[in-house]
Amino acid sequence: MDSSTTPPIGAITTENAQLDVTLEQLKKLVSPRAFTGETMLLNMGPQHPSTHGVLRLLLELDGETVISCVPDIGFLHTGIEKTHEGKTYLKGVPLTDRTDYLAPMINNLAYCGAIEKLMGIEVPLRAQYIRVILAELTRMNSHLVWLGTHALDIGAMSMFLYCMREREDLLDVFELVSGARMMSSYFRPGGLWRDVPPAFFDLVKKVLDVFPARIIEYERLLKENPLWKERTIGVGVISKADALAFGMSGPSLRGSGVNYDVRKAFPYSSYDHFDFNVPLGSNGDVYDRYRCRLDEFPQSLRIIKQALDRLPEGPVMTDDRKIAPPPKHEIGTSMEALIHHFKLWTEGFSGPNADVYFAVESGKGEYGVYVHGDGGPKPRRLHFRAPSLCNLQALPRMAKGALIADLVGIVGSIDIVLGEVDR
Amino acid sequence: MNWKTTFRKLTRIPLGFYTVLQQTLRKPVTVQYPEQTRPMVPRFRGRHHLKRYDNGLERCIGCALCAAACPADAIYVEAGENTNDARFSPGERYSQTYEINMLRCIFCGYCEDACPTNAIVLEPIEFPTGYSREAMIYTKSMLLESPPINVPATPQVTEPGKFDRSIVPFPPIDQQA
Ligand code: SF4
Ligand code: SF4
Numbered sequence: 001m002d003s004s005t006t007p008p009i010g011a012i013t014t015e016n017a018q019l020d021v022t023l024e025q026l027k028k029l030v031s032p033r034a035f036t037g038e039t040m041l042l043n044m045g046p047q048h049p050s051t052h053g054v055l056r057l058l059l060e061l062d063g064e065t066v067i068s069c070v071p072d073i074g075f076l077h078t079g080i081e082k083t084h085e086g087k088t089y090l091k092g093v094p095l096t097d098r099t100d101y102l103a104p105m106i107n108n109l110a111y112c113g114a115i116e117k118l119m120g121i122e123v124p125l126r127a128q129y130i131r132v133i134l135a136e137l138t139r140m141n142s143h144l145v146w147l148g149t150h151a152l153d154i155g156a157m158s159m160f161l162y163c164m165r166e167r168e169d170l171l172d173v174f175e176l177v178s179g180a181r182m183m184s185s186y187f188r189p190g191g192l193w194r195d196v197p198p199a200f201f202d203l204v205k206k207v208l209d210v211f212p213a214r215i216i217e218y219e220r221l222l223k224e225n226p227l228w229k230e231r232t233i234g235v236g237v238i239s240k241a242d243a244l245a246f247g248m249s250g251p252s253l254r255g256s257g258v259n260y261d262v263r264k265a266f267p268y269s270s271y272d273h274f275d276f277n278v279p280l281g282s283n284g285d286v287y288d289r290y291r292c293r294l295d296e297f298p299q300s301l302r303i304i305k306q307a308l309d310r311l312p313e314g315p316v317m318t319d320d321r322k323i324a325p326p327p328k329h330e331i332g333t334s335m336e337a338l339i340h341h342f343k344l345w346t347e348g349f350s351g352p353n354a355d356v357y358f359a360v361e362s363g364k365g366e367y368g369v370y371v372h373g374d375g376g377p378k379p380r381r382l383h384f385r386a387p388s389l390c391n392l393q394a395l396p397r398m399a400k401g402a403l404i405a406d407l408v409g410i411v412g413s414i415d416i417v418l419g420e421v422d423r
Numbered sequence: 424m425n426w427k428t429t430f431r432k433l434t435r436i437p438l439g440f441y442t443v444l445q446q447t448l449r450k451p452v453t454v455q456y457p458e459q460t461r462p463m464v465p466r467f468r469g470r471h472h473l474k475r476y477d478n479g480l481e482r483c484i485g486c487a488l489c490a491a492a493c494p495a496d497a498i499y500v501e502a503g504e505n506t507n508d509a510r511f512s513p514g515e516r517y518s519q520t521y522e523i524n525m526l527r528c529i530f531c532g533y534c535e536d537a538c539p540t541n542a543i544v545l546e547p548i549e550f551p552t553g554y555s556r557e558a559m560i561y562t563k564s565m566l567l568e569s570p571p572i573n574v575p576a577t578p579q580v581t582e583p584g585k586f587d588r589s590i591v592p593f594p595p596i597d598q599q600a
Binding site: 092 | 438442446452463494530531537545
């Protein structure tokens with residue numbers, strides 16, 4: 001087709017913006033050989049079980065070799081960022097659970113941290129420590145789901161069952177503290193919803209007792225398994241420079257040997273009070289990314305142990321009544337408490353006219369929340385820096401030259417959650 | 424490849440089998456739902472209930488704070504006036520209409536937090552299910568718990584001046600399990 005007569009595809013014309021995607025531009029995504037029929041175009045997804053959600057990959061294949069791989073995202077777009085613009089700062093918490101639905105507490109932490117930074121409030125130390133314990137449990141939860149599904153993709157079925165079994169112990173902890181297994185909404189701007197119940201400590205200790213033996217089991221099954229190594233070593237390699245250039249973060253970046261962890265680089269929520277190591281890989285292949293995540297389990301346990309031992313007493317919510325709702329028993333006796341209660345639950349608290357960015361290390365990488373406040377009780381714009389999206393960008397580079405059978409392993413190794421990619 | 428690495432590789436597969444076979448000796452973690460159910464924690468955010476005081480009066484005063492706090496806009500409240508001859512709740516007003524759209528509700532528990540009288544509580548029992556959209560809009564009669572035994576239901580006839588205040592001090596909820 002002649003380029004001058006090519007009609008623009010999906011031309012969106014508004015008064016001030018024009019987005020023309022021409023067929024010519026789309027053609028550049030695959031090699032010219034695809035148009036002569038030399039290579040084959042193949043759709044993988046959006047309903048493929050190994051894409052961990054609704055991800056569509058457009059593959060150009062030469063025999064079994066992937067020539068190019070074009071991710072097509074947006075099938076799970078739920079407009080969470082836009083919805084935030086209509087919600088007060090307090091009401092935004094349940095929405096954040098639903099971005100990366102495998103790590104709700106870490107999302108809550110990032111969001112609440114951003115609001116606290118915007119409002120300039122200090123969170124009590126006890127709340128910070130409990131947040132750290134729960135965030136590390138969430139990281140383990142996220143890694144367990146990743147390990148199970150990733151191993152299942154490559155063919156190690158029993159791993160999936162074991163990981164789901166252990167995850168249940170972690171979900172029990174979340175259920176105990178927040179009343180919900182996955183959509184916890186337990187962290188609130190200024191602290192925590194309620195203090196943890198006494199049974200919490202026994203449950204976490206049980207996790208601490210049981211887990212080391214379970215990690216040994218996982219290692220026995222996969223670490224030295226020749227079949228597993230055959231499928232993962234040297235597959236989906238990405239160099240240090242490329243990984244940085246694509247803006248990767250988290251274990252996927254550390255697998256390439258870049259020592260960047262938000263918990264160490266920009267400590268938040270008292271992470272600087274705890275001793276832990278950041279496991280690093282060197283080759284940047286699927287196996288190293290797998291090692292990085294598995295080595296994070298013992299480190300998470302280490303952090304939880306330290307935080308439990310040193311957990312201070314005290315309140316779990318800031319005493320700033322302009323942000324934290326008053327205790328309910330005060331409402332019946334104090335007029336001021338009643339006014340604050342009504343004002344906070346209807347209008348909400350007003351933030352300053354300012355921009356803040358607050359990042360945490362989620363199981364997938366740097367999960368950041370950017371809030372642009374306009375002086376009112378709702379954000380004018382709220383943006384999530386979703387690690388899954390940034391890591392997914394590197395997939396075409398990793399997949400180039402790989403075998404199609406290895407592609408599921410590569411997609412699995414970057415640990416994407418489509419709810420977070422599309423938001 | 425020398426014989427050492429070959430041997431090492433060969434031992435790994437039986438080790439994996441051993442690890443898997445070990446699991447058969449463990450107690451299963453699954454339960455036979457629905458015959459068996461797992462216990463739910465006290466904080467579990469299940470179905471909503473509208474509570475009453477011990478004297479049978481409804482706790483809900485129709486302030487619609489729950490509706491304002493709901494992030495999913497699932498609650499609809501319409502208030503009515505209490506009189507001494509037909510009293511539903513202490514204070515001036517009660518909820519004439521109280522509806523929760525269980526299809527919209529995300530069970531976040533914000534309504535429970537916002538309620539000044541602890542009228543609405545999410546309890547770890549009963550899951551809302553239904554075959555149609557209409558059936559999933561829970562009305563006040565479905566949500567309101569029945570009055571204690573030997574206590575008259577609402578509306579009650581009460582003596583003037585006894586229930587002037589909407590909010591009676593109640594024991595703290597914040598320390599709840
Ligand atoms: S639980 Fe949450 S979503 Fe459901 S009615 Fe209450 S406030 Fe609304
Ligand atoms: S349930 Fe509570 S918050 Fe809702 S209208 Fe009744 S008293 Fe007000």
